[in-house]
Amino acid sequence: MAIDKSLLTGSTTMLILKLLDETNMYGYQMIEELRKKSNNAFELKAGTLYPLLHTLEQRNMLTSYEETADNARVRKYYSITKNGRKHLKEKKEEWKAYTAAVNDVLGGASFATA
Amino acid sequence: MQQPNKIAEYLEVVRQQIRWKRAQSPVLEEIENHIIDQKEAFMSDGLNEEAATARAIAEMGDPVVVGEQLDRAHRPRPDWPLLVMTATMLLLGLAIQIWIGPNHLNNGAEMFQKQIIRAGIAIPVMFAAYFVDFTIIGKYPKVVFFTLCAITLASYLFTGGSRATSTIYLLLLFPTAFAGFVYRMGNKGYGGLILCEVVFIIPAYFSIYAHNVSVFFLLCTTCLIILTAAVVNGWFDVRKLFAMLIIYVSTAVVLSIPFLVMSGGRYILNRLQLVLNPSLDPTRAGYIGTMIQRFLSHSQFIGEGLPISGYGGYSASQLLPAADTDFLLTYMIYRLGWIVLIGIIAIFTAFIIRAVLLCKKQKGVLGLLVSLAIISTFAVQCMVYIAFDLGFLLFPPVSLPLISYGGRALVTNMCLIGFLLSVFRTGNLVTDKAGVSVAKPSRFIQYDNGQIIINLKTK
Numbered sequence: 191m192a193i194d195k196s197l198l199t200g201s202t203t204m205l206i207l208k209l210l211d212e213t214n215m216y217g218y219q220m221i222e223e224l225r226k227k228s229n230n231a232f233e234l235k236a237g238t239l240y241p242l243l244h245t246l247e248q249r250n251m252l253t254s255y256e257e258t259a260d261n262a263r264v265r266k267y268y269s270i271t272k273n274g275r276k277h278l279k280e281k282k283e284e285w286k287a288y289t290a291a292v293n294d295v296l297g298g299a300s301f302a303t304a
Numbered sequence: 305m306q307q308p309n310k311i312a313e314y315l316e317v318v319r320q321q322i323r324w325k326r327a328q329s330p331v332l333e334e335i336e337n338h339i340i341d342q343k344e345a346f347m348s349d350g351l352n353e354e355a356a357t358a359r360a361i362a363e364m365g366d367p368v369v370v371g372e373q374l375d376r377a378h379r380p381r382p383d384w385p386l387l388v389m390t391a392t393m394l395l396l397g398l399a400i401q402i403w404i405g406p407n408h409l410n411n412g413a414e415m416f417q418k419q420i421i422r423a424g425i426a427i428p429v430m431f432a433a434y435f436v437d438f439t440i441i442g443k444y445p446k447v448v449f450f451t452l453c454a455i456t457l458a459s460y461l462f463t464g465g466s467r468a469t470s471t472i473y474l475l476l477l478f479p480t481a482f483a484g485f486v487y488r489m490g491n492k493g494y495g496g497l498i499l500c501e502v503v504f505i506i507p508a509y510f511s512i513y514a515h516n517v518s519v520f521f522l523l524c525t526t527c528l529i530i531l532t533a534a535v536v537n538g539w540f541d542v543r544k545l546f547a548m549l550i551i552y553v554s555t556a557v558v559l560s561i562p563f564l565v566m567s568g569g570r571y572i573l574n575r576l577q578l579v580l581n582p583s584l585d586p587t588r589a590g591y592i593g594t595m596i597q598r599f600l601s602h603s604q605f606i607g608e609g610l611p612i613s614g615y616g617g618y619s620a621s622q623l624l625p626a627a628d629t630d631f632l633l634t635y636m637i638y639r640l641g642w643i644v645l646i647g648i649i650a651i652f653t654a655f656i657i658r659a660v661l662l663c664k665k666q667k668g669v670l671g672l673l674v675s676l677a678i679i680s681t682f683a684v685q686c687m688v689y690i691a692f693d694l695g696f697l698l699f700p701p702v703s704l705p706l707i708s709y710g711g712r713a714l715v716t717n718m719c720l721i722g723f724l725l726s727v728f729r730t731g732n733l734v735t736d737k738a739g740v741s742v743a744k745p746s747r748f749i750q751y752d753n754g755q756i757i758i759n760l761k762t763k
């Protein structure tokens with residue numbers, strides 16, 4: 191199912207932090223990972239990703255380092271900081287509260303608690 | 305590397321949106337890598353190169369929008385906390401000069417005016433240093449280092465030989481230049497390490513000729529810190545423990561030479577004894593030490609100290625020479641209480657800790673070494689000054705940065721702080737890419753078979 195883009199924008203930060211919470215990655219990897227994990231539902235534009243990564247780095251939620259890949263290209267890896275983990279936790283709580291509220295209004299079982 | 309024109313065109317449009325020039329290439333490189341990764345993925349899915357490139361670019365999004373977003377993410381920002389602390393120290397220094405003015409034997413108002421003018425010179429110098437691209441130090445370390453040597457030598461020869469006070473302040477710039485030199489010696493192994501030590505001898509000798517043991521101590525400490533940081537970061541590509549041993553053993557051996565020479569050893573021992581116990585000779589060589597002890601023992605926590613008896617009707621500022629420069633802190637502790645010391649230590653510590661935190665975040669070794677050099681130059685001055693004013697007289701103070709009276713010290717320290725802020729402004733964009741540190745830029749000066757070739761065509 192294609193998902194309305196505006197639903198994605200608000201939560202991109204959270205999703206990126208979540209990905210990096212598991213392992214360090216470079217930009218291209220993040221987009222691929224996100225696509226795989228969401229069964230192709232999330233198609234994050236690379237053009238949106240990089241400005242976001244750079245902003246998060248300046249806000250001390252991520253740090254980056256460079257590593258030379260097999261094909262001699264230099265890759266910029268990102269890793270989450272303590273600050274970033276804290277932010278992720280807050281965002282998650284926020285998200286849970288939000289989805290629970292939406293589900294309450296829509297009626298039916300609360301999927302968010304699953 | 306040749307790249308398809310379409311990618312280059314796309315990147316060019318993105319580049320045009322990013323106003324901060326320094327940020328452009330690292331950012332574009334990342335985007336370019338991404339497009340190539342994406343293109344290769346599409347090609348392995350069966351698309352031909354042209355179609356794969358077109359799709360990879362389309363996936364990236366509108367170059368103008370992407371560029372604008374990147375532009376917003378990359379704006380040069382000064383580190384406001386450090387800038388505010390610098391301004392505070394500068395203003396505090398001026399306020400103290402106003403306060404101390406009327407107590408002077410000389411005309412305090414005129415001295416204050418002079419200090420204001422010097423601050424007026426120091427502030428633009430700081431901003432000029434702030435806008436200088438600090439990587440120059442890493443690109444042309446020899447030019448920077450030896451030009452500084454030449455200027456220092458000239459100032460030593462032309463401004464009064466052994467009492468060369470200008471030389472002292474020029475020497476404060478050496479650790480920063482040394483950091484650039486160490487940077488250039490990256491991956492050069494033990495030879496590079498030894499060369500760094502050899503180069504260090506030049507400023508060390510200057511400081512000895514200028515008869516300034518404090519500057520000598522400052523140079524030794526800061527350069528040791530720089531070399532240690534470089535070795536710990538694996539910069540020389542040598543066995544770390546062994547390299548440390550070389551650095552510290554050679555330093556220890558060189559420093560112990562004066563002790564081994566009989567007369568030198570006795571002189572130093574005498575001096576040390578007097579430093580630790582000035583009452584051995586309270587009216588002559590131990591006068592200052594005795595005076596400081598008296599002042600401090602009569603000081604209170606808050607408020608003016610108890611009157612000191614036994615010295616006739618002389619006021620505190622008359623008993624203590626140079627109350628505005630070398631003994632500013634002792635004088636203020638006596639007049640206003642120990643609280644002053646706590647305040648001064650607090651602001652300097654805050655400045656140093658903030659700077660060290662930012663220094664640790666530097667991505668490139670050059671940024672790390674240069675900022676470390678400046679921070680240690682600043683920190684050693686503070687420590688020497690505070691120790692001296694508390695009665696430890698081994699190292700006569702250079703200055704209490706930005707606070708004690710004196711124009712050259714003020715301008716030099718403001719210049720260093722400006723440069724430090726410059727490192728923190730752009731340092732995150734300067735990384736040591738594989739090969740960059742080893743690749744030689746076009747040489748500015750070349751030595752060839754006894755000839756010196758100056759290449760003016762370098763960028």
